[in-house]
Each structure stands twice: as structure tokens, then as C-alpha cells.
Amino acid sequence: MVVKDGLIRANRSIRAAFVQQRAQIIGTGQDLYMIEGILVEGLIYGIMVLGVFITFRILNFPDLTVDGSFPLGAAIMATLITRGYNLWFALLVATAGGLVSGIVTALIHNKLKVPSLLAGILTMTMLYSINIRALGNRANLPLLKQDTILTRITTMTEGLMRDEFAILIFFVLVVLVIVGLFVLFFHTDLGLTLGALGNNEQMVITQGVNPEILKMIGVGIANALVAISGAFIAQYQGFADVSLGQGIIISGLASVMIGEFMIKSNRISLLALRALSGSILFKGIMYAGRYYGYYINMTPNDLKLITGLLIILSLVTTKINRIKMKKWIKS
Amino acid sequence: MIRLENLSKIFNEDTPNETLALRYISLDIKEGDFITIIGSNGAGKTTLFNIISGTYPPTEGRVFIDGQDVTRHPEYKRARYIGRIFQDPLLGTASNMTLEDNMMICYKKGFKGLRISLNHKMKEFFREQLDQLDMDLDNRMKDNVVLLSGGQRQALTLLMMAISKPKLILLDEHTAALDPKNAQIVLALTTHFIREYRFTTMMITHNMSQAIKYGTRLLMMDKGEIILDVEGEEKKDLTVDKLVKKFHEIRKRTFETDEVLLSGRT
Ligand SMILES: Nc1ncnc2c1ncn2[C@@H]1O[C@H](COP(=O)(O)OP(=O)(O)OP(=O)(O)O)[C@@H](O)[C@H]1O
Numbered sequence: 002m003v004v005k006d007g008l009i010r011a012n013r014s015i016r017a018a019f020v021q022q023r024a025q026i027i028g029t030g031q032d033l034y035m036i037e038g039i040l041v042e043g044l045i046y047g048i049m050v051l052g053v054f055i056t057f058r059i060l061n062f063p064d065l066t067v068d069g070s071f072p073l074g075a076a077i078m079a080t081l082i083t084r085g086y087n088l089w090f091a092l093l094v095a096t097a098g099g100l101v102s103g104i105v106t107a108l109i110h111n112k113l114k115v116p117s118l119l120a121g122i123l124t125m126t127m128l129y130s131i132n133i134r135a136l137g138n139r140a141n142l143p144l145l146k147q148d149t150i151l152t153r154i155t156t157m158t159e160g161l162m163r164d165e166f167a168i169l170i171f172f173v174l175v176v177l178v179i180v181g182l183f184v185l186f187f188h189t190d191l192g193l194t195l196g197a198l199g200n201n202e203q204m205v206i207t208q209g210v211n212p213e214i215l216k217m218i219g220v221g222i223a224n225a226l227v228a229i230s231g232a233f234i235a236q237y238q239g240f241a242d243v244s245l246g247q248g249i250i251i252s253g254l255a256s257v258m259i260g261e262f263m264i265k266s267n268r269i270s271l272l273a274l275r276a277l278s279g280s281i282l283f284k285g286i287m288y289a290g291r292y293y294g295y296y297i298n299m300t301p302n303d304l305k306l307i308t309g310l311l312i313i314l315s316l317v318t319t320k321i322n323r324i325k326m327k328k329w330i331k332s
Numbered sequence: 333m334i335r336l337e338n339l340s341k342i343f344n345e346d347t348p349n350e351t352l353a354l355r356y357i358s359l360d361i362k363e364g365d366f367i368t369i370i371g372s373n374g375a376g377k378t379t380l381f382n383i384i385s386g387t388y389p390p391t392e393g394r395v396f397i398d399g400q401d402v403t404r405h406p407e408y409k410r411a412r413y414i415g416r417i418f419q420d421p422l423l424g425t426a427s428n429m430t431l432e433d434n435m436m437i438c439y440k441k442g443f444k445g446l447r448i449s450l451n452h453k454m455k456e457f458f459r460e461q462l463d464q465l466d467m468d469l470d471n472r473m474k475d476n477v478v479l480l481s482g483g484q485r486q487a488l489t490l491l492m493m494a495i496s497k498p499k500l501i502l503l504d505e506h507t508a509a510l511d512p513k514n515a516q517i518v519l520a521l522t523t524h525f526i527r528e529y530r531f532t533t534m535m536i537t538h539n540m541s542q543a544i545k546y547g548t549r550l551l552m553m554d555k556g557e558i559i560l561d562v563e564g565e566e567k568k569d570l571t572v573d574k575l576v577k578k579f580h581e582i583r584k585r586t587f588e589t590d591e592v593l594l595s596g597r598t
């Protein structure tokens with residue numbers, strides 16, 4: 002009895018100390034770090050979300066390759082960094098790796114006439130083995146004390162600003178460039194036709210365009226973006242790991258859907274920004290779950306459950322809105 | 333210009349569901365022909381269009397376009413010189429894209445590159461073209477197509493097809509899903525474009541008087557065969573009654589009786 006009481010008391014005091022510590026962190030400017038963290042991660046993962054947006058929303062080609070191409074980007078980047086290759090060359094190879102994975106998925110779908118989901122799962126599964134090979138036959142490759150693009154940036158801005166801030170600025174720039182290219186691409190004749198493919202494949206065929214080639218281009222570009230995102234995450238977190246990709250597609254999809262709550266538009270530039278803000282908000286929600294979830298007895302292990310529920314919530318809301326819309330049109 | 337040689341199509345060959353949809357069809361389509369096609373449900377009209385456009389290959393026979401054997405060419409390749417409009421207005425346009433984007437995609441057939449062609453000049457050109465439709469679409473170029481009515485969508489599809497100047501136009505009951513007023517408008521536009529650009533055209537319709545009124549040549553199909561092919565003066569002299577009588581004459585000679593066919597469908 003006494004022992005049990007003591008345990009409970011000890012437990013309480015640990016808990017109190019924890020809460021107090023959190024409160025202190027928040028009170029002493031640590032929340033700034035947290036916001037920076039959310040923004041940076043939101044931006045890096047945002048590049049992946051743009052890819053998911055291309056396949057799921059523009060091409061209407063639900064693609065699960067992402068769970069494999071994300072760690073592929075990370076693995077290629079990490080390995081080439083540790084072998085001392087030029088950093089930008091490494092990023093290029095990582096991007097190409099993603100591109101090829103996407104093309105493989107599209108090819109499986111085109112030639113074997115299997116649904117995109119199955120094609121993606123096949124590639125993703127094969128990539129698991131390939132990723133371990135890319136990491137040099139191991140599951141994890143640390144980048145400690147390695148020269149990465151990010152350490153270059155922080156060395157460059159040494160004394161000018163805090164490292165965290167420099168990295169945030171860097172990623173704002175990177176994402177701006179990528180979004181710029183993304184928007185430009187979807188204004189080209191090819192980009193427009195990709196948009197039509199997701200809407201109406203027959204129309205694309207009627208216009209004399211081979212939809213198989215379009216799918217290879219579209220899914221390829223999407224996974225190239227995903228691999229870039231993976232390559233930066235490896236550098237940001239300081240390691241590459243085969244399991245980095247686990248559930249990435251779901252968090253990407255959740256980000257896309259959260260974004261869709263916020264902005265309604267048919268302009269590609271706004272759609273891109275929407276995917277990015279969805280990504281940042283999603284990271285925010287995940288951070289909140291990790292740091293404040295404690296109050297409602299949540300653990301980081303519950304985050305996947307939360308992510309799934311978020312997606313279901315989005316689906317339900319869209320459905321309700323659609324029904325409302327129909328009623329509104331009828332009346 | 334287009335020659336069909338002994339085309340036949342069997343669906344689900346060697347299964348209990350085997351259907352002979354086309355039996356040994358041969359046809360010469362001359363440049364400038366405006367062919368109307370009538371026939372009962374399941375006569376094989378759509379199957380014929382699918383084989384001409386390459387949606388699937390024939391079981392036997394060959395398709396020639398300008399002397400070139402295209403029987404095994406994929407649909408998207410043939411689409412560069414064939415313009416096709418379906419009954420379903422949704423099939424001709426991309427719903428979640430703007431009018432101008434749709435028009436840009438259809439402006440030129442074939443693979444699209446990394447050029448940005450949708451500039452001010454192009455938009456102005458599209459605006460002028462839309463103006464022809466008389467549907468007030470010229471100031472809705474930034475609206476998504478999903479907001480248009482079925483008739484407007486079909487008219488837009490027609491316009492986009494006309495702009496791309498195909499060698500052959502295939503119209504598969506393209507006004508059947510529209511209300512009578514819109515059907516009339518789209519049909520009038522169709523004949524306007526055919527006359528203006530001298531398109532070689534094949535048009536499937538279920539309306540006999542329409543088939544008689546429009547076009548320079550009339551085909552009647554039944555059970556996978558072309559049972560009647562008239563043009564010139566003979567076509568001009570046709571009336572619905574004559575057509576029904578002709579069908580009965582032919583049918584009594586060659587087919588079993590089937591009263592439901594054609595008669596009720598004027
Ligand atoms: N993809 C297919 N698989 C199996 N059978 C088919 C297929 N397409 C058409 N058929 C069959 O072939 C025959 C001809 O069909 P088709 O669609 O060409 O007729 P149609 O003349 O266009 O008729 P409708 O006036 O109803 O459109 C029908 O018996 C139909 O059931």
C-alpha cells in the first residue's frame with residue numbers, strides 16, 4: 002500500500018516536472034525554435050506533397066511509389082555525400098532515382114494493364130531492397146560530421162544569423178524555385194495536357210497524344226520531387242534510413258487534403274501554395290500531437306492514427322459538402 | 333480517302349457470349365462525303381467507329397487512310413487526322429480545367445512540348461472563335477468547363493474539333509444526350525462547320541428524318557451489315573416512308589421480321 006502510494010506520488014511528480022519543463026520551454030523562446038522546425042519540415046516535406054498532389058489530384062493516378070522513392074532520394078544523397086561526391090551532383094542523381102522509380106511504376110501500369118495502386122506497391126516493395134543496397138547493404142547511414150548542402154549554408158551564413166534561421170531561409174528559397182518551375186510547367190502545352198489526362202483520358206487520346214507517355218512523364222516528375230524531398234530530409238535529420246518512407250504517402254495525402262480545406266481555386270499557382278500550406282499545417286498538427294498530446298494521454302505512437310483520422314475527416318467533410326451542393330443546385 | 337476492307341468484329345470469341353458485331357463490311361469514303369448512318373440498337377454502328385478510330389482492332393479486315401494501311405495503328409496516332417465526338421458531352425472536354433486551357437489542348441493535335449502557347453494572341457483568337465457559338469462563352473474563358481451545360485460543352489467540343497481541322501469527323505449520336513433545343517443548336521453548328529471547312533464526315537443518328545435531311549450519303553446498318561448505301565439524287569428523293577419501305581423490302585428478303593426496328597424511331 003505504502004509502496005503503491007509512493008509510486009503514484011513519484012509518477013505525479015515526474016508528470017508535473019514534465020509539464021513544467023514544457024511550459025518553460027514555451028515561455029523562454031523555445032517556441033520560436035519549434036515554429037522554425039515546423040516551417041522547415043513543412044517546406045521540405047512540402048516538396049513531396051507537391052509530388053503527391055501531381056499524382057493523386059492532377060493525374061488521378063493514385064501512386065504509392067512514394068513510400069519507396071522518398072527513402073531512395075535520401076539513400077542516394079547520403080551515400081554520395083559519404084563518398085565525397087559533389088553535393089549538387091548527388092542531389093541530381095537522387096532526383097533522377099525518383100524519376101526512374103516513377104517511370105517504372107507507370108510502365109508496369111501501362112504495359113501490364115494493372116491498376117496504378119498495384120503498380121505503385123510493386124515498385125515500392127522492390128525499392129525497399131534497392132534502398133538497402135543504395136545505403137551500402139545496411140538500413141541506416143548517419144551523416145554526422147559530413148559536409149552537406151545544409152552545413153555549407155550554415156557555414157556561409159556564420160555570424161550573420163542563427164543556423165536554424167539560415168536553414169529556414171534556404172528552404173524558403175528552394176521551395177520558391179521549385180514552385181516556380183512547377184507552375185511554369187503546368188502552363189506549358191505539355192503541362193496542360195497532363196492536367197487533361199487526369200480529367201479525361203479519352204480527350205487526351207482524341208487529341209492525338211499517347212496517354213502512356215504522359216503517365217510516365219507525370220508519375221516520373223512526381224517521384225522526382227518526392228526524391229528531392231527525401232534527399233533534403235536526410236541532410237536535415239543527419240541520416241538516411243530505409244524506414245524513412247514508411248507512411249509518407251499517407252502524410253502527403255493528408256497534407257494535400259488539409260490544404261484543400263483552406264483554398265478553393267482552379268489556378269495552378271494557388272493549388273501549389275495550397276499543397277505547401279497543407280504540408281506546413283500538417284507538420285504543425287503533428288508537432289502539437291507530439292508535444293501537447295501528453296495532456297490528453299497521447300503518445301507519438303498515436304500520430305499515425307491521428308493522420309488516418311484526419312484523412313477520414315477530410316473525406317467526410319468533402320462528401321457532406323458535395324451533398325449540400327447537390328441540394329443547393331436542386332432547390 | 334478512307335477505305336474499309338472486309339471488316340469484321342467478333343466480341344468474346346469462343347465464349348458463350350460471342351457476338352458478331354460487324355460482318356465483312358467494305359466501304360469507300362470519298363473526300364467531302366457527309367455520310368449519315370442509321371440502324372437499330374446493336375447494329376454495329378459504334379463498333380464501326382471504334383474500328384475506324386482504332387479503339388480496338390478488327391477481328392478481320394483492314395482500314396486504309398489515304399492508301400496507308402492503319403489497321404494496327406494505335407488510336408492516339410490515328411486521332412491526329414480523325415476528329416471524334418461522343419454522345420456523352422463529358423468525353424470531349426476536361427471538366428476541371430478552364431475553357432481556354434481546354435481550347436489550348438485541342439488547338440493542335442499530337443504530342444505537346446514544353447512551349448507556353450497560351451498567350452494573349454491565342455486567347456484573343458479563342459475569344460473570337462467562341463463568339464461564333466453565340467452562347468456567351470467568350471467572357472467565360474477562365475471558368476472551368478464543369479460549369480457549362482451539356483449543350484454548351486458539346487458545342488465547345490465541336491468548335492475545338494473544327495479548329496484542329498481533322499481529315500475525317502466521326503459523330504456518334506452527338507446530340508442524343510441533349511434537350512431538343514440544344515440538340516438543334518448543336519446540329520446547326522455541326523452542319524455549319526462541315527460546310528465551312530468541307531469536312532469529310534460520318535454521323536450516326538437515331539433520327540431518320542435527320543439522316544435524310546442532312547448529308548450527301550446515307551448508310552443503313554443492321555446486324556453488323558450495311559444493308560443500304562444511297563447518295564446523290566437517290567438520297568435527295570428519300571423520305572421516311574420510302575426508307576421504312578426499303579428496309580422492309582430488304583429485310584423480308586434477307587432477315588427475319590423484326591417490327592420494333594426503325595419504325596418507332598422517327
Ligand atoms: N466491348 C464490347 N464487348 C462485347 N460486346 C460488344 C462490345 N461492344 C459492342 N458489343 C456488341 O456488339 C454489338 C454492336 O454494338 P454497337 O455498340 O456497335 O451497336 P450500335 O449500332 O452502336 O448500337 P446503339 O444504337 O445502341 O448505339 C452489340 O450486340 C453489342 O452488344
Ligand SMILES: [Mg+2]
Pocket residue numbers: 377378379504
Ligand atoms: Mg452506338
